[in-house]
Amino acid sequence: MTTEDQIRFKDGSAYERYMGKWSQLAGEYFLDWLAPQAGLRWLDVGCGNGAFTEMFIERCAPAGVHGIDPSEQQLAFARTRPALHAADFRQGDAMALPYADNSFDVAVMPLVIFFVPDPARGVAEMARVVSPGGSVSAYGWDMTGGGFPYEVLLAELRSMGFTVPTPPSPEASRIDVLQGLWAGAGLEAVETCEITVQRSFQGFEDFWATALGAPSVGLILAKMSPADTDVLRSRVKANLPAENAAGQITCTARANAVKGFVPR
Numbered sequence: 001m002t003t004e005d006q007i008r009f010k011d012g013s014a015y016e017r018y019m020g021k022w023s024q025l026a027g028e029y030f031l032d033w034l035a036p037q038a039g040l041r042w043l044d045v046g047c048g049n050g051a052f053t054e055m056f057i058e059r060c061a062p063a064g065v066h067g068i069d070p071s072e073q074q075l076a077f078a079r080t081r082p083a084l085h086a087a088d089f090r091q092g093d094a095m096a097l098p099y100a101d102n103s104f105d106v107a108v109m110p111l112v113i114f115f116v117p118d119p120a121r122g123v124a125e126m127a128r129v130v131s132p133g134g135s136v137s138a139y140g141w142d143m144t145g146g147g148f149p150y151e152v153l154l155a156e157l158r159s160m161g162f163t164v165p166t167p168p169s170p171e172a173s174r175i176d177v178l179q180g181l182w183a184g185a186g187l188e189a190v191e192t193c194e195i196t197v198q199r200s201f202q203g204f205e206d207f208w209a210t211a212l213g214a215p216s217v218g219l220i221l222a223k224m225s226p227a228d229t230d231v232l233r234s235r236v237k238a239n240l241p242a243e244n245a246a247g248q249i250t251c252t253a254r255a256n257a258v259k260g261f262v263p264r
Helices: 012-034 051-060 072-078 119-129 153-159 175-184 205-210 217-221 226-239
Strands: 041-047 064-069 086-093 106-111 130-141 186-200 248-263
Touching: 012 051, 012 072, 012 106, 012 130, 012 186, 012 205, 012 226, 012 248, 041 119, 051 064, 051 106, 064 072, 072 086, 072 205, 106 119, 119 130, 119 175, 130 175, 153 175, 153 186, 175 248, 186 205, 205 226, 205 248
Parallel strands: 041 064, 041 106, 064 086, 106 130
Antiparallel strands: 130 248, 186 248
């Protein structure tokens, strides 16, 4: 099994709890920053289970929506969302988008760019399918800067000597790399920003059960001894923020965002 296979999501419901909520938290900020007009043709590259797609449909009144993702299981979940009944979802590759040139006004890539083996090719494909004057944008967790929502768990696994699968291009979501990718694709008026979001869990058990929704972590834990699992739980709990008076734990994550425009 390859690293890419290990960290590919195939369960839309599990993704919703594990990452869908985080995606929407960051997506709210991202859409405010993007400030798109209504009535545009949107493409969601790496749409997954439709968490972000649903958000921009409700907020941005698009004229049309297409989504593409490598996981048919994720797309099946997306199709169950009532707000997405009119969206066109296809299984496909971000590096070879199955659309003609100038098909869209907006192309977005939410929490995906570090999963693309050749990020430059993925950005070039988005630029190709967007019409002149249209926008190409993305946001992704600051993987190499510790911004991933469950970094505390991954860090403890690494400290215990376990090999944690990483996405193919973890550096792609750095601010400087994003700037270079967008400029390299010939996009204009390139801007970047940092997005910091917080999410509250109903205590440690809620955080733990949610974090285990990651396929890679689940595979590791399945091979761990009960003693190692207990040690891991204790270490993670000790490094999480303290519970508040209501027993909640509030965690912070950080993403980087970029936007640019196809030359007219």
